[in-house]
Amino acid sequence: MARPSISKYYRLADYLVFGLTVFLAFCLLFESHLKLPALVGWLGHWHPVLLHFPIVLLLIAVFLSFTKGGVPRPLLSVAVLFTLVTAVTGFLLGLESGDKGQLLTRHQWLGSGLALLAVAWYWLDGLGLGRRPYTRALQVVLAVAVGLAGHYGGMVTHGEEFLALPGPRETKKIPENPLIYGDIVARVLDNSCVSCHNPNKRKGELVMTSYNDLMMGGKSKGTVLPGDAGKSELIVRLHLPATDEDHMPPESKKPLSDSEIQILERWIALGASDTLRLDRLPSTEPLVALVNDMRTPDPVQQWADLPFVADSTLENLGSDYLTIKRVAGNSNALAINMYMPPEYDPQLILDLKRVSPNIVELDLSGLPIGEREMGLVSLCSNLDRLEIDQTPVTDSQLAQLKGLSKLRLLKVYETGIGDGSLPVLQDLASLKKLYLWRTGVTQNGLAGLKAKRPALLVDNGVDPKLQVFFEPKDSTSTKE
Ligand code: HEC
Numbered sequence: 324m325a326r327p328s329i330s331k332y333y334r335l336a337d338y339l340v341f342g343l344t345v346f347l348a349f350c351l352l353f354e355s356h357l358k359l360p361a362l363v364g365w366l367g368h369w370h371p372v373l374l375h376f377p378i379v380l381l382l383i384a385v386f387l388s389f390t391k392g393g394v395p396r397p398l399l400s401v402a403v404l405f406t407l408v409t410a411v412t413g414f415l416l417g418l419e420s421g422d423k424g425q426l427l428t429r430h431q432w433l434g435s436g437l438a439l440l441a442v443a444w445y446w447l448d449g450l451g452l453g454r455r456p457y458t459r460a461l462q463v464v465l466a467v468a469v470g471l472a473g474h475y476g477g478m479v480t481h482g483e484e485f486l487a488l489p490g491p492r493e494t495k496k497i498p499e500n501p502l503i504y505g506d507i508v509a510r511v512l513d514n515s516c517v518s519c520h521n522p523n524k525r526k527g528e529l530v531m532t533s534y535n536d537l538m539m540g541g542k543s544k545g546t547v548l549p550g551d552a553g554k555s556e557l558i559v560r561l562h563l564p565a566t567d568e569d570h571m572p573p574e575s576k577k578p579l580s581d582s583e584i585q586i587l588e589r590w591i592a593l594g595a596s597d598t599l600r601l602d603r604l605p606s607t608e609p610l611v612a613l614v615n616d617m618r619t620p621d622p623v624q625q626w627a628d629l630p631f632v633a634d635s636t637l638e639n640l641g642s643d644y645l646t647i648k649r650v651a652g653n654s655n656a657l658a659i660n661m662y663m664p665p666e667y668d669p670q671l672i673l674d675l676k677r678v679s680p681n682i683v684e685l686d687l688s689g690l691p692i693g694e695r696e697m698g699l700v701s702l703c704s705n706l707d708r709l710e711i712d713q714t715p716v717t718d719s720q721l722a723q724l725k726g727l728s729k730l731r732l733l734k735v736y737e738t739g740i741g742d743g744s745l746p747v748l749q750d751l752a753s754l755k756k757l758y759l760w761r762t763g764v765t766q767n768g769l770a771g772l773k774a775k776r777p778a779l780l781v782d783n784g785v786d787p788k789l790q791v792f793f794e795p796k797d798s799t800s801t802k803e
Contacts (some may be wrong), residue, residue, distance in 0.1 A: 327684040336400040337449070344406035344442050350414050351435055357418060367416030368411060372586045374476065377406040378469055381441060385466045393453060400665040404702060410438035413505065426523040430475035451771035479523060497618050499778050503604075504597040507614055508590050511583045512537070515572055549595040552588045561587070586613050626656035629681050629705065633798040645671050650683060656705070658684035674695045684709040688734065697723045710734040712758065718743035727751060736784065742768035749775050760784030 350357065383413055415435050439785040440461060445525035447458045493748040497506055512531045518524075520531040520541075529541030540546030543556040552558045561584050570576065579587075589610040593599065604611050631657050641647045644664040650656045659682055661672065671694060675682065681703040686693065687696065688710045700709065701723040709727075712734040721744045724730070731753050735744075741763025748757065749772055760770070760783045773781060 325732050333398040334395070336404065340403055340407065340442060340445055343404070343411060344439070345434060347407060347411050347438060347580065349416065350411065351705055354414075354418075363415060366562045367414075367418070370416045370676070371410040373405065373412055374473075375408050377402060377441075378473060379468050380405055381437075382466060385462045387455065388462055394448070396448070399445060403441045406438045406441045410435050426475055426479050430472060430479050433472040433475060437465060437472055440465050458768055459727070500600050500602045501614065502597070503590055503593075503601065503610065503614075504595075505616065509534075511579065511586060515576065515579055515583070518576075519572070520719045538595070539607045545565060547591055549591060549592075555591050556774075558588050558591060582611055582613050582616060585609065585724070586617075589613070599641070626650070626654060626705065628684060629655040632657070632678050632681050640674055640678065642671060647678075655681055656683045657681045659684040661690060661691055667691055669693075669696055671697055675699055676702060682706060684708040687714065690714055692716065694720055697721070699725060700724065701722065703727070706730050708732040711738065712774050713737045715739050722747050729753050732756045735762065737761045739784055740764065745772050748772060754779060756780045756782065758782045758784075 330341070334639055341797075380398070384394045384399050386397070414431065415540075417431050424488045426471075444453075444458065444461055444465065447453060447455070447461070452458055497510075512520075516531050519526040520529045522530055522532060526641055527541040527543075529546060530536035538547055541556070545554065546556045548555045556631055557571075560569055561572040561579060565574060565578060568580075589608070590599075593604075593608075593610070601611065601614055637647045637649075637657070645659065645661045646661075648658045652656050657678060659675065664671075667690065669692070672687070672690075676699060678701065682703040683705050685700065685703060685706060685708070686784050689712075690696075692711065697720040699710075700706070700711070704726070706727050706733075709724075709730060709732070713736070715738070716735070717739045721738075721740050723736070724733075725747055728751075730751050732752060733748075733756070736758050737760070739762070742765055743767050745764065748754065754776070755778075757779060759781055769781065769783065773779070787801070
């Protein structure tokens with residue numbers, strides 16, 4: 324009794340497979356002549372949902388076909404039907420995106436190819452040839468094709484780097500004298516826009532991966548109008564209300580910050596050149612401050628990975644003479660300041676060892692610190708800012724700072740160091756600002772340091788002729 328009804332279903336599956344295969348082949352062959360009604364295009368939107376079924380079903384089917392029992396015919400039918408429907412909807416989705424890039428083309432041919440392979444398997448299996456060597460080979464090729472099609476599909480939707488290992492692109496440092504387009508504007512576009520505006524996904528016919536493509540513009544033709552930011556489509560869209568359909572980036576993505584919008588705006592207002600450099604701009608130009616702000620990393624983000632420190636730890640370590648603060652809210656980055664107590668006890672400082680990786684700012688100025696305290700300082704591997712001015716620190720003690728690769732600011736004026744410390748200072752890779760006066764460092768030595776590290780700002784105090792008018796202590800408050 325049951326037999327005829329089952330075979331009826333098999334026959335229905337055969338018809339469906341046949342029909343869809345013919346339709347898919349027709350689409351592929353006559354792609355350039357196809358103009359589809361909107362409803363059919365809408366079907367394409369199901370592709371991202373559907374595609375998970377054939378991946379799973381086909382892989383299970385291939386796996387089962389290698390077991391003793393073989394693949395059950397109903398499973399194979401369902402897998403093949405889903406594969407065909409996914410390929411057809413994928414094709415419709417592709418039609419919508421207009422100009423296909425290389426990735427999408429590759430994904431499409433892999434996807435359709437594997438659908439046709441699956442049909443061939445279905446057909447061979449129906450003829451009872453499911454275990455022949457050529458069917459076996461076909462099954463293996465099919466499994467590999469599923470993996471490849473998925474890989475290219477992932478790159479189409481998520482951008483080419485989606486499956487690549489995280490690279491240093493976004494954290495690339497801004498050079499001293501950056502190109503406004505190449506180092507600044509392109510960075511903003513790369514981070515927020517290029518995922519949809521690249522040679523593979525030319526949304527609005529606009530590609531932003533190169534200067535020339537960007538200037539060529541998109542379908543509006545007024546994408547970037549040099550000198551007229553207000554009328555440039557790119558800026559207009561950034562200023563639309565976030566709920567507006569034309570707002571960029573579209574609602575689902577993180578919007579640009581105000582300063583990022585201003586950067587794009589000023590760059591276009593200044594003529595949208597690709598050769599303009601920062602040092603060409605007058606200091607009153609807002610772009611100068613915007614670029615400099617971009618340089619200073621966001622402290623919260625910069626120190627997001629520091630080990631956790633509990634409030635109780637901070638309470639235990641602190642005292643009336645040693646204040647410990649978190650640099651922001653509940654950040655684990657610490658700023659520590661020690662004042663001279665009536666009776667100096669180095670232990671207060673040495674106890675900081677427990678939190679040494681968390682210390683990013685340390686002020687020990689005016690304290691009688693020596694070898695042991697500097698040993699503690701050398702453990703503060705994330706130190707950003709160190710003040711050891713007005714201390715008896717010597718060259719050999721300062722040499723302990725050698726490993727502080729993140730140190731950006733160092734105050735060592737009125738200390739016991741001399742030219743012997745210059746090699747150490749010179750090797751502090753991140754050092755940006757150095758306060759150095761009234762030490763044993765000679766004018767020659769200093770000139771040598773400046774020559775080797777031209778970008779390093781050395782503050783060597785007040786003009787020597789005026790120095791007599793200042794109390795040494797006052798110089799602290801007039802600096803910084
Ligand atoms: C999630 C994908 C996506 C992202 C990200 C995205 N866009 Fe778009 N963009 C689109 C789509 C889709 C269109 C075409 C829609 C339309 O014409 O209204 C478009 C069109 C445009 C256009 C119109 C092109 C022209 O000249 O006619 C501009 C300008 C634009 N985007 C700028 C941007 C900028 C700037 C960013 C980054 C801040 C960005 N887009 C990020 C999807 C995106």
